[in-house]
Amino acid sequence: MDANRLRFIQxxxxxxxxxxxxLASVMHARSYVGGETVFRRGDRASACFVVLAGAIDxxxxxxKNMDSNTVATLTPGSMFxxxxxxxxxxxxxxxxxxxxxxxxxxxxxxxFDQIFNAGSPFAFKLMDLxxxxxxxxxxxxxxELLSVVLNERGGSVMFKAD
Amino acid sequence: xxxINHIELRLYPVFRGCGPEELDxxxxxxxxxxxENPGDLLFEDQIESDSAYIVQKGLLxxxxxxxxxxxxxxxxxxxxxLVGELCLIKGGPRSLRVKAIGPAQLIRIDRExxxxxxxxxxxxxxxxxxxxxxxxCDRLRTTNQFIxxxxxxxxxxxxxxxSMGQTTVGQRAKAMLSRLFGRxx
Numbered sequence: 142m143d144a145n146r147l148r149f150i151q152x153x154x155x156x157x158x159x160x161x162x163x164l165a166s167v168m169h170a171r172s173y174v175g176g177e178t179v180f181r182r183g184d185r186a187s188a189c190f191v192v193l194a195g196a197i198d199x200x201x202x203x204x205k206n207m208d209s210n211t212v213a214t215l216t217p218g219s220m221f222x223x224x225x226x227x228x229x230x231x232x233x234x235x236x237x238x239x240x241x242x243x244x245x246x247x248x249x250x251x252x253f254d255q256i257f258n259a260g261s262p263f264a265f266k267l268m269d270l271x272x273x274x275x276x277x278x279x280x281x282x283x284x285e286l287l288s289v290v291l292n293e294r295g296g297s298v299m300f301k302a303d
Numbered sequence: 304x305x306x307i308n309h310i311e312l313r314l315y316p317v318f319r320g321c322g323p324e325e326l327d328x329x330x331x332x333x334x335x336x337x338x339e340n341p342g343d344l345l346f347e348d349q350i351e352s353d354s355a356y357i358v359q360k361g362l363l364x365x366x367x368x369x370x371x372x373x374x375x376x377x378x379x380x381x382x383x384x385l386v387g388e389l390c391l392i393k394g395g396p397r398s399l400r401v402k403a404i405g406p407a408q409l410i411r412i413d414r415e416x417x418x419x420x421x422x423x424x425x426x427x428x429x430x431x432x433x434x435x436x437x438x439x440c441d442r443l444r445t446t447n448q449f450i451x452x453x454x455x456x457x458x459x460x461x462x463x464x465x466s467m468g469q470t471t472v473g474q475r476a477k478a479m480l481s482r483l484f485g486r487x488x
Contacts, residue, residue: 227433228440233447257433262424268432269421272392275436275443279389282446283398283483286476287367287377289454293473294375 142170142246150191152220152270160263167252171245173238179245184232186225188249192217195243200235214239223271226253307333307410315357317385317434325427332416338363338403345386345401345409352390352397354411358382361407365399365484374400378481385485388435391417442483449479 144165147153153161170193173179179190179197190197192215199213199221212234215221221236229250256264309326312318318326338345338361345356348368362381366374377399380386386401391414420428453472470478 224436224440227436230440230444233444257429260424260426265421265424265426265429268429268436269392272432272436275439276389276393278443279439279483280395280398282443282450283480285450285454286446286480286483287398289476290375290377290473290480291367293471293476 142168146170146193147191147246149218150220151218152191155266156263160266163256163261163263164248167256168246168248171247173243173245175238175240175242177238177242179236179238180222180232181235182232186222186229186232186250188247189223189226189253190221190236190248191246192219192221193244193246195241196239197221197243197245198237198239200237202235220270223267223274226250226267227271227275305330305333305335307335311359315383315385316438317357317388317431319434320430321427325425325430328420328425328427329412329417329431332413332420334411334413336409336411338407338409341403341405343403343407345403345407346397348398348400349396352387352394353414355388355391355414355417356386356412357410358384358386359408359410361409362404363401363407364404365401365480367399377477378484379404380481380484383485385435385438388412389439390414392432392435438485442485446479446483449475 142165144158144161147156147161147165147168153164156164168191173195180186182202194217196217197215197219198211199215200211202210215236222232224230225232226248253264253267257268307330309323312321312326312330318329321329336356345363346352346354358380360382362379363384363386364376365378365380365386366376368374380401386409387397389395391412394414417428417431421432453475
């Protein structure tokens with residue numbers, strides 16, 4: 142895909158021209174029509190995505206029925222599903238193109254493995270990004286659990302994990 | 304020069320995928336440390352993280368000190384556990400105090416030395432980061448399922464009663480914390 146399309150993506154701000162070219166050489170663009178599913182909750186994760194145009198709705202199943210509720214809408218520049226590059230586990234939510242459709246850049250796990258094992262500095266930059274997101278999620282989850290333990294002990298303490 | 308060797312490091316999944324030369328470079332970031340007595344402090348909470356630790360022998364407890372001088376135990380970590388490893392990815396203050404329950408032997412990984420490897424775009428450092436992320440993603444999945452099931456989708460009434468043995472939601476949250484922090488038996 143064309144590296145210029147990745148230039149405005151905030152998460153790649155620290156990438157120089159050469160790194161963007163390398164990234165573009167292993168990513169490819171794909172268009173989705175309105176309502177088309179990118180992946181479903183429970184699907185095996187094999188790629189990460191960047192929104193190039195349009196929007197993506199992130200949905201979770203309703204509590205008492207199978208209707209899905211939109212919990213977030215991702216706009217151009219957003220990166221999602223990046224944990225798949227290290228994990229390859231199951232997707233935790235369903236992602237669908239919004240009514241107007243969307244265009245995404247995809248980076249597959251195999252392609253990521255390839256550039257990581259080759260020692261490409263830009264693979265490591267992506268790893269930095271993924272690592273920071275994982276740390277944020279762990280700290281958030283730990284904070285929630287700690288708050289539960291403290292609340293049960295008495296009072297209504299909110300623990301903030303840093 | 305550290306006497307830490309490849310054979311002992313290969314016991315730990317965090318070094319999976321590292322070749323001999325990579326392990327040599329990582330060993331330069333490491334030193335041995337021991338906690339002799341019950342109650343000996345590994346690190347205090349709210350202090351900026353400067354290292355991660357591998358527990359080789361012994362048992363540690365992670366606790367949250369409260370204003371009234373009482374500390375609430377949050378998790379226990381035994382041999383094989385990696386403690387404070389998130390600081391190798393992203394710095395920040397420690398969220399909990401960690402101390403020994405009995406004598407413990409540990410390997411300390413210095414954050415500054417590890418960061419220097421990272422700055423040099425050394426694949427050894429990034430293989431470790433990737434392995435930490437892999438382990439954390441796995442634990443996060445279980446943790447988030449627990450949070451979703453017990454804290455979001457159930458009423459407080461249901462969440463507070465005993466549904467997993469004779470335990471409360473707080474006790475189960477504590478067990479989840481131990482898993483998230485890498486308790487090893």
